[in-house]
Amino acid sequence: VKYRILIVEDDLELQELYTMMLDTLDCELVRALDGEQALKKLADPLPDLVILDILLDKVMGDEVFAQMRRVPHYAGIPVIVVSVLSADRCEDLMAMDGRTFFLRKPFRRENLLEVVRKALAGTTPEA
């Protein structure tokens, strides 16, 4: 049984970089290139973690986040917000809670792995 991680990022190069960074983890990576895709891919199968960029096409990351937290079915999923924006700017845009983590771009592989581990602590992979 593997953790399923949904990466919401409109930049293909960043998608590639994240994939390389996470390849040491035994995870299933699901990709969404904009907010609309992200909302579709959330439904099935349910991810254990979402890595979410904010500046997205169609539906912005903060809106994806807000919808996730509104729907009880998704509300418990931990989210790592990744952005070139500062943590303060992101907090203005979205209500960070105990299940929300922040990483400012650029970051190193070890930063990402640390936050992913922290976010996944206490969750068990979905069957």
Place this chain on the structure above:
Amino acid sequence: MDISTQGRDLQTLRQRQGAMAETWYRAIGHPGYVPLPADQVRARLADLTREVITLFLAESLDRERAEQVGKALVDLHLVQAEALDRTVEVLGRELVAGQPETEAAQQRMRLAELLGAVAAGYFRHACRAILGEQEAIRNALVSELQAKGQQLRQARDELEVRVQERTAELARANEELRAEIAVRRRAEQGLRQSEEKYRLLVESFQDGVYALDMEGRFTFVNEVIVQRFGWSREELLGRSTFDLMRPEDRSRVRGNFEAIIRGEEVPIYELAYVNAEGREVWLELNTSALRVAGEIVGAQGVSRDVTKRKRAEQALQESEERWRSLVENVPDLVISVDRGGQVLYINRVDEQAAETVQDIIGTDLLSWVQSGFRPALREAIDAAFEGRRSGYFELIASGASGGPVWHAVRVGPIWREGRVASAMLVARDIREQKEIQEIKDNLIRDVSHELRNPLAKVRMSLDLLAEIVEAEPVNRERAARIGQLAMRNVDRLLRTVEGILDLSRLESGIGPIRDQAIVVEELVEEAMQHMAPLALAANLDLEARLPDEGLPTIMGDRDRLFRVLVNLIDNAIKFTTEGQVVVSAQLKDSLAEVAVADTGQGIEPHVLEHVFDRFYQEKAQAEGVGIGLTICRAVVQAHGGRIWGESAGKGQGATFRFTLPLGSKGSEA
């Protein structure tokens, strides 16, 4: 009572008469006063003089008749009053000259009495006609005069006794003779003084008095008018009053004059005359018909010099006009409101607005402001009525037709006589500033996004690359991929930095254009080579289409034109997800025309209009800062060419073309 005392009495009487005349003069401005033309005056005076003589020569004084004569004399003009005085003086001189000494004294007394009676009638009439309400004063003065006459009669009786005594005392004849001469001199002096007094009165009279004949020619002017116009009395008399006016006023005033001589009442009016020195003299004219025995023979009136007031009024009017035109032309709105916020004045409305100034006056100013901003405006108006001036604050005005418009507003009090009369509001349209602010914000956001994103990727790539290189064995395939990723982003950063540099160049003009011979085919080939890696990364075909027969050489700035072409190709790649980008060149209408066509997302007509505008971007998210096409246009125009975009719409691809004159020397920008 001795002879010198009597002389003084005579003099006192003269002075009294003078004072009464002064009262009469003051009343001349009264509309009930109707003077006669000079020839008729002379005839009337002759009659009255005969009457006076008849009265004088009678055994006893017919007081009633004397009063009537006095009244008739009053009916004559100012001039006639002088004439009367002169007549009486001549009469007195003749009487005194032709009589024996003693009889002369008697005659003088009778003359004095007659004058008293005439004066009483004179004054009574003046009072009745002009100063009816001053009846009490008149009665007092008349009885005083009568008392004076009585005193004089007593004096005469006493004198008679004395004269009889003196006649008996021939020894003192010489002395008497000398005394008599002295009295006579004093009497003559008194008469002269009286005449002088009249002249002084006429001269000191502040208003002009004039009479006109039926053609508007002067038949009488007083000294004031002579002084005012600077022409002599002789020059003025017989001259038309219309000659002295400004030509543009003549027909209007002639209309007035004709109404007057038809017997109509014309209100007081103001008029500019031109005096002998050519200067304007503003007069307030009160003119009415001049009647003789009920028949209109001309016009007469009183004029007052209002030049000073008129100049002050003109200055005030000019200053108000200046102020008004200033206020109406300032770009700001200037509005005054009352305590309740009702608009009292607004200098203008927007040209596009459907409302007129009149539509807005009387309305509630707050109703023109978006509701969220009303409390702040209300507070500023209240503060103004407490005498305080607000700082600038911003609000959105919602004109019924103009739509919401940002304004910077300041409110202050307008003081009148120590209290706040109204509040004045100055509002400046700051739409443009707001737009510029927004463009700036977007630009800063885009530029920072454009710098941060590729930098973040380069940084993350290099971190990963370092790890890969340290690991054993080295994953060469992955290292190469990451290296390319880093390179692409470094290139992208370079383009952004060049864009920013271009932006600063654009701020200071595009600078001098070099004049080099350029082979168009070579230019296209170089650009193709430069952009090939990017097209490859985007999985697009990049193709060149050049005419087989070749193209003539053009003159221009190779680096600049290369950048224009690269920019167009870069845009084409950026907005195309699949298909191809075709770069072509051809000779058309004696111009070299270069085109970059793509099969991308296309451009809608309303967007196409703006693509060359500075900082214009269809989406905030698009890569770049929105000045590439602006710079392309500046460069092409500096070469004497033209650049434009074509697109059939969304999803239909787009083509950007520019033309360059053949072999021409590039113009300086």
